Amino acid sequence: MLVQVALPVPLYRVFDYRLPAATQATPTAEPSALPAIGSRVEVPFGRQTLIGIVVAHIAAADSSVPLNKLKSIYRCLDDEPILNAAMLKLAYWLARYYHYPLGDVFGVILPTLVRQGKPLDLLITHWRILPNITDDDFHPNAKKQKQQFDMLKLHGERGASEDVLLLEGMQRPFLKTLEEKGLIERYIEPKQASTPVKLAKLPLDLNDEQQQAVSTIIAAHKASRYTGFLLNGITGSGKTEVYLQVMQAVLEAGKQVLILVPEIGLTPQTRARFASRFAADIVLLHSGMNNTHRLQGWQDCRTGHAQIIIGTRSAVLYPFADLGLIVVDEAHDGSYKQQDTLRYHAADVALYRGVQYNIPVILGTATPSLEHLKLVDDGKLIECQLSTRPGNAKPAPMQLIDARLQSTHQQTTDDGARYDTGLTDAMIGAIRQTLEAGDQVLVFLNRRGYAPVLLCEACGWQADCPRCDAHLTVHYSRQNSSNAYLKCHHCDWQAYIPAVCPDCGSQNLDAKGIGTTRLSENLHAIFANPQTSKELYPIIQIDRDTTRRKDSWENIYQRINQGDPAILVGTQMVAKGHHFPNVTLVCLPNADRGFLSADFRSPEHTAQLMIQVAGRAGRGDKAGRVLIQTLQPDNALLLKLVKDGYLSFARDLLQERKMMGLPPHTHAALIRCEGKTLAATMQALKDAIAILPSNHNLAVLGPIDAPMSKKNSRYHAQLLLIAKERGQLHQVLNHWWQPVLALPSAKYLKLTLDIDPVGW
Numbered sequence: 001m002l003v004q005v006a007l008p009v010p011l012y013r014v015f016d017y018r019l020p021a022a023t024q025a026t027p028t029a030e031p032s033a034l035p036a037i038g039s040r041v042e043v044p045f046g047r048q049t050l051i052g053i054v055v056a057h058i059a060a061a062d063s064s065v066p067l068n069k070l071k072s073i074y075r076c077l078d079d080e081p082i083l084n085a086a087m088l089k090l091a092y093w094l095a096r097y098y099h100y101p102l103g104d105v106f107g108v109i110l111p112t113l114v115r116q117g118k119p120l121d122l123l124i125t126h127w128r129i130l131p132n133i134t135d136d137d138f139h140p141n142a143k144k145q146k147q148q149f150d151m152l153k154l155h156g157e158r159g160a161s162e163d164v165l166l167l168e169g170m171q172r173p174f175l176k177t178l179e180e181k182g183l184i185e186r187y188i189e190p191k192q193a194s195t196p197v198k199l200a201k202l203p204l205d206l207n208d209e210q211q212q213a214v215s216t217i218i219a220a221h222k223a224s225r226y227t228g229f230l231l232n233g234i235t236g237s238g239k240t241e242v243y244l245q246v247m248q249a250v251l252e253a254g255k256q257v258l259i260l261v262p263e264i265g266l267t268p269q270t271r272a273r274f275a276s277r278f279a280a281d282i283v284l285l286h287s288g289m290n291n292t293h294r295l296q297g298w299q300d301c302r303t304g305h306a307q308i309i310i311g312t313r314s315a316v317l318y319p320f321a322d323l324g325l326i327v328v329d330e331a332h333d334g335s336y337k338q339q340d341t342l343r344y345h346a347a348d349v350a351l352y353r354g355v356q357y358n359i360p361v362i363l364g365t366a367t368p369s370l371e372h373l374k375l376v377d378d379g380k381l382i383e384c385q386l387s388t389r390p391g392n393a394k395p396a397p398m399q400l401i402d403a404r405l406q407s408t409h410q411q412t413t414d415d416g417a418r419y420d421t422g423l424t425d426a427m428i429g430a431i432r433q434t435l436e437a438g439d440q441v442l443v444f445l446n447r448r449g450y451a452p453v454l455l456c457e458a459c460g461w462q463a464d465c466p467r468c469d470a471h472l473t474v475h476y477s478r479q480n481s482s483n484a485y486l487k488c489h490h491c492d493w494q495a496y497i498p499a500v501c502p503d504c505g506s507q508n509l510d511a512k513g514i515g516t517t518r519l520s521e522n523l524h525a526i527f528a529n530p531q532t533s534k535e536l537y538p539i540i541q542i543d544r545d546t547t548r549r550k551d552s553w554e555n556i557y558q559r560i561n562q563g564d565p566a567i568l569v570g571t572q573m574v575a576k577g578h579h580f581p582n583v584t585l586v587c588l589p590n591a592d593r594g595f596l597s598a599d600f601r602s603p604e605h606t607a608q609l610m611i612q613v614a615g616r617a618g619r620g621d622k623a624g625r626v627l628i629q630t631l632q633p634d635n636a637l638l639l640k641l642v643k644d645g646y647l648s649f650a651r652d653l654l655q656e657r658k659m660m661g662l663p664p665h666t667h668a669a670l671i672r673c674e675g676k677t678l679a680a681t682m683q684a685l686k687d688a689i690a691i692l693p694s695n696h697n698l699a700v701l702g703p704i705d706a707p708m709s710k711k712n713s714r715y716h717a718q719l720l721l722i723a724k725e726r727g728q729l730h731q732v733l734n735h736w737w738q739p740v741l742a743l744p745s746a747k748y749l750k751l752t753l754d755i756d757p758v759g760w
Ligand SMILES: Nc1ncnc2c1ncn2[C@@H]1O[C@H](COP(=O)(O)OP(=O)(O)OP(=O)(O)O)[C@@H](O)[C@H]1O
Pocket: 204, 205, 206, 207, 210, 233, 234, 235, 236, 237, 238, 239, 240, 241, 365, 366, 390, 391, 576, 577, 578, 579, 615, 619
């Protein structure tokens, strides 16, 4: 017998190996000596040693390589398969659907330590104090030792894991010293078996629509039947309560629940929402985990130890012992699509896995993507609607402010210069009124930094990134003006702010436009005490710059949840899923600009973002309102959204896409080519078109420069293939994509394929 192994190499094939000589020599060897399908083996590959996954056993006669040319595996790393049949099937499906090499699919699915061949049973070191230690056991001068000992003592008899202790400020050398002195000891904690999940708090009384949704979904769970649900509930309608009550039934049946959340959604509150309802083993999976924790989480899912798994995109690729439900929260969110290597969409993979396990999958959102609405139309998803907010809360009405009729408010600096605040008096008045009523205001601006452009007023020069087709963002603050710099938000290039224009020497350089830092400062100037210029209301800036530190979200939450009047200024980070009950006014000074973009998906994404942000208003007892300041109050899309709401807006867009033959009514694949010159990338794509089968039946758009064709000093061109039927597209790709990668002109270039792309 031979084993077929998937190896982490970018080749669309698997490799045959013989068993180690010792096994081969014993003809009576038990079949178990054969590495099991789904286990890891170490093998020679060229001059390297690689670790791969056994995907099949075949008879020597069935190999395309003669037996004497085949190499033997070095060793098998696992006694039992680490991937079961379902995981292997998932890998094959991903490889086929996304046209990605199987070995590389495993590279994406498996945690780093598993790929490196580490044993799966991670031994996490714990430390505890030894009994009967008194102060006399310490040398009087060993103050630091005593202090470190006392820190560990706080954890009682069972002590704590080393990483927790290090986080708390204990130091490794001291742990060793204390161990050598016989004061503390290390031990490995055996994993406790999970106990059945208990309710920590009683569920809420559901309203009729919630009840209807919960019953329908639980029925699918009880019947062990795959069903995809679109839980289409307006913002604040209590989708979470629906998840929780369905989860209860699934957890009580002893099954695991996977909850996917968008990348930015994983704040400390996310876990709390579930932990406050269920006493259960909850595992968080996110990109910030180190390798050890990732492996630990992977094992906990695989062995069934984890009962509730909350994770971002990649959690959908984890192995599960007994999965009973998948929830994709904010299912429309862009972060569910992976934008490099294996370009999967987590919601699509979630549906596939639902079919695999015969379980319900809930896609929850207030702003369903057109793809998901189309699946409802096609009968592939069942829609459950939540059209009201529980209790007295009402969705906040949206109101337009015509910024052409009233110019934006001017403010004067201490030295008499006037500047534009970017806010109309109407908006400022509404903010003031809200604060004076004791409520909170959220101002949404999807642009961080101080200003998006630095412009020379004399000659029109603009500070551009030398490596990208993009302006450099001005980072600056009036309070700390020495810390000023220019930064590219695409490649992180940084530069000083020039004193004079590098082109004409003029000193007339001006930061144009408004980012969150500048808006916060403008608001500060408008709402500060005019005599002392002291802050009357806290202004809390929430963006990637202010939430970078680990605990910063926690601090921001605490400040907001004190409930005192305050202005929150935030980027799309504040749009998603947050529940700030005291926010009664949401302001969008220029969110509607996205309706002017050339990208055909822009109206959909702009509307989703606007509705999500608007949804932060009036979630508590008091009514909310939403003000949209716009320079194009007659824009048909904007009016449609404000007047008829998201669903009607989205339905119109879907109809329009149908007329134009665009996804989701058609199916697309995007081929991107990256290289040192634009000419080379274009040529490779032209050559690719030349070898398309003559009867392909696809619409071919391009090659053209990619939007932002130069990025990080590399050039990008792209080619789009559109098919009426999904099958047609895959049929062409099956025969065409691998020869494209082998084209002579594609050498030294990076060619990638994106199935169901979300941006082009
Ligand atoms: N049946 C109910 N009775 C009373 N309160 C409820 C009920 N269902 C939900 N709530 C409360 O309503 C509030 C909003 O619910 P939730 O955050 O789940 O909304 P959501 O639909 O997820 O909104 P979003 O899409 O904006 O995140 C929460 O404070 C929740 O506790």
